[in-house]
Amino acid sequence: MKYETRKDEIIQTSAVLFQKKGYSAVTMRDIAKAMGIKAASLYNHIKSKQEILSEIIISLAEQFTEQMKIIKNSDDNSIDKLKQIVALHVNTTSNNQFGMASLNNDWMHLEAELEYYLKLRKNYENDFRGVIEEGIQGSELINGNPEVMLFSLLSTLRSLYIWLPKKEDLDIEKFTTELSLVLINGINK
Amino acid sequence: MKYETRKDEIIQTSAVLFQKKGYSAVTMRDIAKAMGIKAASLYNHIKSKQEILSEIIISLAEQFTEQMKIIKNSDDNSIDKLKQIVALHVNTTSNNQFGMASLNNDWMHLEAELEYYLKLRKNYENDFRGVIEEGIQGSELINGNPEVMLFSLLSTLRSLYIWLPKKEDLDIEKFTTELSLVLINGINK
DNA sequence: AACTAAAACTAACAAGTGTTAGTTTAATAT
DNA sequence: ATATTAAACTAACACTTGTTAGTTTTAGTT
Numbered sequence: 001m002k003y004e005t006r007k008d009e010i011i012q013t014s015a016v017l018f019q020k021k022g023y024s025a026v027t028m029r030d031i032a033k034a035m036g037i038k039a040a041s042l043y044n045h046i047k048s049k050q051e052i053l054s055e056i057i058i059s060l061a062e063q064f065t066e067q068m069k070i071i072k073n074s075d076d077n078s079i080d081k082l083k084q085i086v087a088l089h090v091n092t093t094s095n096n097q098f099g100m101a102s103l104n105n106d107w108m109h110l111e112a113e114l115e116y117y118l119k120l121r122k123n124y125e126n127d128f129r130g131v132i133e134e135g136i137q138g139s140e141l142i143n144g145n146p147e148v149m150l151f152s153l154l155s156t157l158r159s160l161y162i163w164l165p166k167k168e169d170l171d172i173e174k175f176t177t178e179l180s181l182v183l184i185n186g187i188n189k
Numbered sequence: 190m191k192y193e194t195r196k197d198e199i200i201q202t203s204a205v206l207f208q209k210k211g212y213s214a215v216t217m218r219d220i221a222k223a224m225g226i227k228a229a230s231l232y233n234h235i236k237s238k239q240e241i242l243s244e245i246i247i248s249l250a251e252q253f254t255e256q257m258k259i260i261k262n263s264d265d266n267s268i269d270k271l272k273q274i275v276a277l278h279v280n281t282t283s284n285n286q287f288g289m290a291s292l293n294n295d296w297m298h299l300e301a302e303l304e305y306y307l308k309l310r311k312n313y314e315n316d317f318r319g320v321i322e323e324g325i326q327g328s329e330l331i332n333g334n335p336e337v338m339l340f341s342l343l344s345t346l347r348s349l350y351i352w353l354p355k356k357e358d359l360d361i362e363k364f365t366t367e368l369s370l371v372l373i374n375g376i377n378k
Numbered sequence: 379a380a381c382t383a384a385a386a387c388t389a390a391c392a393a394g395t396g397t398t399a400g401t402t403t404a405a406t407a408t
Numbered sequence: 409a410t411a412t413t414a415a416a417c418t419a420a421c422a423c424t425t426g427t428t429a430g431t432t433t434t435a436g437t438t
Contacts (some may be wrong), residue, residue, distance in 0.1 A: 027424080039426080041387070105294055155345040185377045186372070229417075382435100382436085384433105395424065397421085399419090
């Protein structure tokens, strides 16, 4: 079975539409049409459009924050931690390519859960920054500006959802290795 | 004078709003309110909401495509060309921080000009890819996957609009240098 | 066959959408 | 002063929005 419940089907169908046009431009009638039913019928399964967005974004944000904490608290060296962070993003994006678009572009349309989302994101970024600073202090990383490094890594990892779907026949593990190499060692010979 | 014309003021005001909530979530009444007038009055200066979006996006896309062509056709080496591309993004973003959000997130809401925009973007990306491939062939860059390199660089450069505004007191030139270093040489010691 | 519950339906709502028509105001040139 | 014009206004339009109420259909159980 592709979907666990009808509610799950609504959420996943919505994620596909949200990715193409964004939350605000997708109507309940669009979502219903994509499922072959009428808009009013959606409300037998969900309580609002907002709930759909919230379910898509919060579950992903929690996954990232949780996994990041585990990586941060492991006793691997900093370079290995960074590689694990890259793998976390590649794997999560590859399993949830549509939801990642909402996570990146539609979080500002959260209402009740906006604050909670922002807290999760801040935790995630702080942990990421911690890994980088640790790497600089331990002389594993160059003595550069940690903010610039964080920005550069995070930007690339957050954009994976745009890029991964274009490469259907992709060896995920090989790609993770290639990307880690480029991000950590650069492209200069 | 901050604005050249009233139309220009509408476009810049809209860009600020589009950046916060996206094109679809911003209404003509929102734009009018931000300018202290009524929605209908906007139509003395512009012909549609769509025209506003188009003016924001197309002018930026043309700037990038033009400048990229100049960089590509220069006879600098590949590393220098990459540094110039980084500078192009940093400078353009720093001069047009709000418009860059629409360029990145709202291009799919273009109607008449969507095709033209896609053509410009394709040209830009092809030229960028060309610079990278040239660098690999000339042994200036590692012999890695050029698609992965392009993706990584482009993702970071395209995200500058999120990050630059957070660092108000930023030395643009110094930042350009730091970013080039991280992108080209990596973060590994 | 009768009952139940899930999930679809039709119809409608109140509010909000981009946009137009026609009018008034404000500023400038004759 | 008068005429002109740019740019604001009010009022309204046709349509779309998320959502609710009430009803019918579908499918499984007794």
